Amino acid sequence: MKTTIAIIGSGFSSLSAACYLAKQGFGVEIFEKNSTTGGRARQLIKQGFTFDIGPSWYWMPDIFEKFFNDFGKTVSNYYELDKLSPAYKIFFHDEQITIGDTMDKICDEFERIETGSSKPLRKFIKRAQEHYDIAINKVVLRPGLSPFELVTPETVTRVDQFFKTISSEVRKNFKNPKLISTLEFPVLFLGAKPNKTPSFYSFMNFADFGLGTWHPKGGMYEIIKAMTALATELGVKININSNVEKIIVKDKKAAGIVVNKEEKYFDVVLSGADYHHTETLLDETHRQYSEKYWSKKTFAPSSLLFYIGFDKKLNNIEHHNLFFDTDFEQHAIDIYDTPKWPDNPLFYANFPSVTDKSMAPEDCETGFFLIPIAPGLEDTEALRNQYFDIIINRFETLTKQKVKNNIIFRDAFCVNDFIEQYNSYKGNAYGMANTLLQTAFLRPKLISKKVEHLFFTGQLTVPGPGVPPSLISGKLVSELITKQFKNN
Template identity: 30%
Template sequence: MTARKRIVVIGGGVAGLSTAALLAHDGHDVEVIEKNDDLGGRAGLWSKDGFRFDTGPSWWLMPEVFDHYFEMLGTSTKEQLDLVRLDPGYRVFFGENGSDEPPLDIFGDYERNREVFENIEPGAGAALDSYLQTARQAYDLAVERFLYTSFDSTRAFLSLPVLKNAPTLAKLLTRSLQSFMLVEVQRPTPAAGARLSGGVPRFVAGADPVDVSPDELDGPRRRRPIPPGGLHDPRRRTRARRARTRRRDPHRYGRDFRADAQTAGSSTPPSRQVVGVRVQTADGGTRDLPADIVVGAADLHHLETKLLADDLQTFPERYWKRATSGPGAVLAYLGVSGELPELAHHSLYFTEDWKTNFDAIFESPTRVPDPASLYVCKPSATDDSVAPDGHENVFVLVPVPPDPPDPGLGHGGMNGAGDPDIEKVADRAIAMIGQWSGVPDLADRIVVRRTVGPADFVDNVNSWCGGALGPAHTLRQSAFLRSTNRSRKVEGLYYAGSSTRPGIGLPMCLISAELIRKRLNGDRSVGPTPTH
């Protein structure tokens, strides 16, 4: 444990709040500043006419990461969250132009799912066993050696299990999840491989092979749990409150939360040691917040290129010109009259040639796929408090290319008032869901509609290229090659969140918070911090 320090965290999203909680729990004086009125970042909340929408993540992946995080705060997931197990875990729709092929349900029992795959094509069950064995081995190694380290030394690589499994790890680190699964599973059993690949929401979770537990890939061994009411259910602590879970009084740990405070820059003397943060307040003034440590938990491109002088930037604009953004997204929050039994809590829609569909998002020139593979969440299937009686709450995510500033797809809006390209994507998605799911009057039953486009991600969270997740997990942007979480130019300046190590997604944000804690404590170990 280091001496008590004054720490300012820039950004009140999941990574910022998680970092603040850990550091405050260690006894530091921590202040979180956030430019928006509400905390949560991408994990926001929007309410309209009795509907309550989570605006961001809806999958509960890598539950052991959450368990470990809460243990570090002296509590538990069970104490903090009311989780509901889903069965089916998710439903997958296949085909194009209204395929007659029935949807595939992934259940809460592995043997049941193995039988489903085997019935689709003989040999698929064995292929699934083989894949999950390899994936489990790689996943366990990742958790033990690669996710909980900042790669300040070669220690992560110097172990017999890592050296023994180097070929497998190299293969996983240099290929996307979808391509790995396509080759490893589809080669012996094409139909089963396509379905297994389709059952993995890579574009929802934004995951790499070594970052996703096999229990989450097959969905089956544990039914996929989520907090009832979404991740902002008032019946339990919200993400914003998660940073205060150790005690009822947040100030007991010396914490302070400031919303509606736009960061104007960091303060550094000629010695290049951070001394504080200057914020623009809501009334147009400025205020200097002294700090021994500053943790930037906002978008890394914004932090580096907008808040630091050129000579203080570890990742200047020339770095970002070579970098690759993760996918953008068009989101639609829909309040629908009547019930939709055709949809599960989680539903995935995959076009016939889903690989070409995804490639369109990243290959040059990029384009918005039409038809597009997409994801639908219906939280009202599990919790009736997110929609008025007799209505359904529906969240739609359509992956689109990362959005350049000019031209771009633009902003969303209320009731079709967003930019035309955004509304066209949403209209096509709604029509596709209705057709494939057997709900031809879906569009006519929508009573609340709001769309969100890449430009909204820029406005709301300063997202680089309007990305929905963060920098992509390419070979040059994964593991030890991903952006470091410490400035090389300014002493005392650190980074957390999806832009930096270990990567994108809620579990990775929690781990990134722990990596900051380990740095400040001089802990260079490669695994999770012991809690007992």
Template identity: 30%
Template sequence: MTARESTDHRRRAVVIGAGIAGLASAALLAREGYAVEVVEQQHHVGGRAATWQQDGFTFDLGPSWYLMPEVFDHFFRMCGTTAEAELDLERLDPAYRVLFEPAVAGPAPRVDVRTGAAHEAFEALEPGSSTRLDAHLTSAREAYDLAVRHFLYSTFERPTHLLDREVLRHVPRLAPLLGTSLERLVARRFTDPRIRQILGYPAVFLGTSPERAPSLYHLMSHADLEVGVLYPRGGFGSVIDAVLRCATRAGVQVRTGTRVTRVLTAPRTGGPRRGPAEQVVGVELDDGGRLSADVVVGAGDLHDLETRLLPERLATYPAPWWERRDPGPGAVLVHLGVRGRVPQLAHHTMLFTRDWRTNFDAIFGDDRHVPDPASMYVCTPSRTDPSVAPPEHETMFVLVPVPADPSIGAGGLAGSGDPAVERVADAAVATIAQWAGVPDLAERTVVRRTVGPADFARDLSAWRGGALGPAHTLRQSAFFRGRNTSRHVAGLVYAGGSTIPGIGLPMCLISAELVVKRLRGDTSAGALEEPADRPEPVAP
């Protein structure tokens, strides 16, 4: 027991992991009256949303799309501040650019997708598609609103709320959306393969393919085509900084460079007869120390917590459970600092291969291997934000989806990563150079760093080296996804992309709120009521 613990008689919470879910959980629990300490195994905070800097370039290591702004707004208001006060947000126009694999050597055909104005781009690809796009977006908007009101903020502890009158009214439409793939839904409405790719790509951000994602997830088209894509100036590290400020203002202590080696439990005494037989009492650290706790929040990888930090008899999700689950994709990341400007790329640019199905089968199918050629995503934030690169340079972040397989290897600086990872990076740079019409891209690169699945496994304890978390297939979505509390240990709860509601920064913020709902015993379906107090926030 530390000196701080001996003088602080509040209920204590220890949060494992200082990614956005861990920091957000800590901030909200501190406002609930807990004395909170966050323990992070890396020497920096942020988890998948951390940043890396080199020679004047600032690289986001993971998330780079600011979607569902109302979720961020709600979280910051729960912390007594606002997104406007904490972040400098800019709306992107175009929201993103798509480059399609060219039929012959040379630059690729491109489409700029603009929020609220996708009809013009779609009409150019498939005349007469505007009416069908209207119907698609109306359906997406209805599904989105229903999800926010009844599913995303639910712990699913009390499934009777699924019998809500509004939910029941939508069952005739919801059932087909759950039983049909996103790929099939889009194909029914549009014939042009490029439109099908634009409307199907969100499945990748959900950790799966359009063929495997339930068509309910067409709701993501509402987020990017109607609500819009924002960018926080300074990069996504500014979002982590803002959430960290919320936590530290509330009194949270953050300890980095420390690994939790065990969740400590004891036989449960008192309380109801039914329920877990054991109670969490703290965590053990790799330096031999211990932190006592009434609540432990596992905000890192759920597989790691359940199979490494708990004995099998106390695991809600033991090793055999994971053998039947889909880890989602892995990724090779390539961080490039480029001399000179690259106007051929937008802030967000996606490069899609013609053989869409073969690409996804390589990543998710029975014979998993690195796809070649590969679809990929490129973020060039310096197109919007000059602060992330030296003058007259560009910062580029490339993500190539690959199988979740640590044997593909780890990355490194200046081509020093494992051979398979560097081959993926070389191919990606060559593809961007050809498709975007930047033939000297490799020669102009002054900083290069790669990250592979083995890095995700080592640095983030990611299950099978996955880049995002368990895929959002039907049997891994909503109430079929890992629940956010232990069945066998009272006081052990979970947050982050491995648990409900799922993958992505907005979902991780919601998962933090679900921790609070669990501890309050709140079984409602909607978001928590925002506090009336709004103290003046510290300027970012």
């Protein structure tokens, strides 16, 4: 008899785990509460416009390639990948920085802003590349069960990099505030302030400048389609519109789930849903972490998102655009230190139709705007409208064009939606931050300490937030399950 495994949720980590477990011969079944697979990586198609509702940055292409290689496939079997040139543009109040698709172009841009800055930049990125090699090939491939997993010949010689911060390293080498913001920006993907993130995580800077920014033709949802197709090919059964209401525990072992009020029994339960939410599916005596535990953790931001169809092509924009024309540090304080709606928010705007004509009707533009905000904030229609006005006015000023009268439609997504659609703790968008005290073995565990045969995966556990780490998280938990059940 095959060991049977129920997987809650169908995001990147769940699909990754499902593929690896099916390859090992387990009977795998996914239960997704929404009407499509992908978890937070969903797609909106409206009036001919295509939007990635969730992740929109394709970094670390090597991780995606390794995933498909593990099944005898390549990325190109499923979707077409283009390297963006330029990678992205950053708007400051008085000028713009364009990040090119090679280190030489980026160094030239740094020199334009601050003479002599290319030399420390090359040194900084070389060290970031060393960190990347260690992180991706050693540290993140460990399941976070013990502090000794961080002890390798490579990390021992870099132990100081876990106690210094990204901010201190950047500011030691660069003085221009615009270059500092440019180099501190990538760690926002890790969900923490640069002055709280260990400098070892500068490997994100290598992911940015060294490996570049890519785009799957048709959008990020093409990856979900690919992983869903692979999982199905491997024999995974996928159930949509299937809301898991309870995890069944018998004799301190996970024995199944209640789905749409129906009991279903399995040998193993694996949740890729929000970790906090998953534990609410258990009786209190079976939960590992208290509400007090979660309330003290540093969570990555939530977001206010706008999906907009424009009836014309826009000027002076790239595929990815960052608007840093206000105080970077103050916005971070408004997210992490004294959580509140920011007075002058930074924001991000994504126009995939700049490089991918399939994502908008002819002579139109697909626009996705994002404001990072603290999780758990009040979310009302009035606040959404207020902040849309703030950012669209600044967008018009900085890009020197009028666009308000060219909006065909505008959809918004915020804290309440993250909670309602993804059961997200306080409506967070990216999981738990990778601060020093929330790294590796200090994150919530892949294996339940209270309930046998219950496992977790995703961005609240190891390795952490982001799409590539989620793929790795699925692989890590599949290895733990395989080790325990393969020979039973």
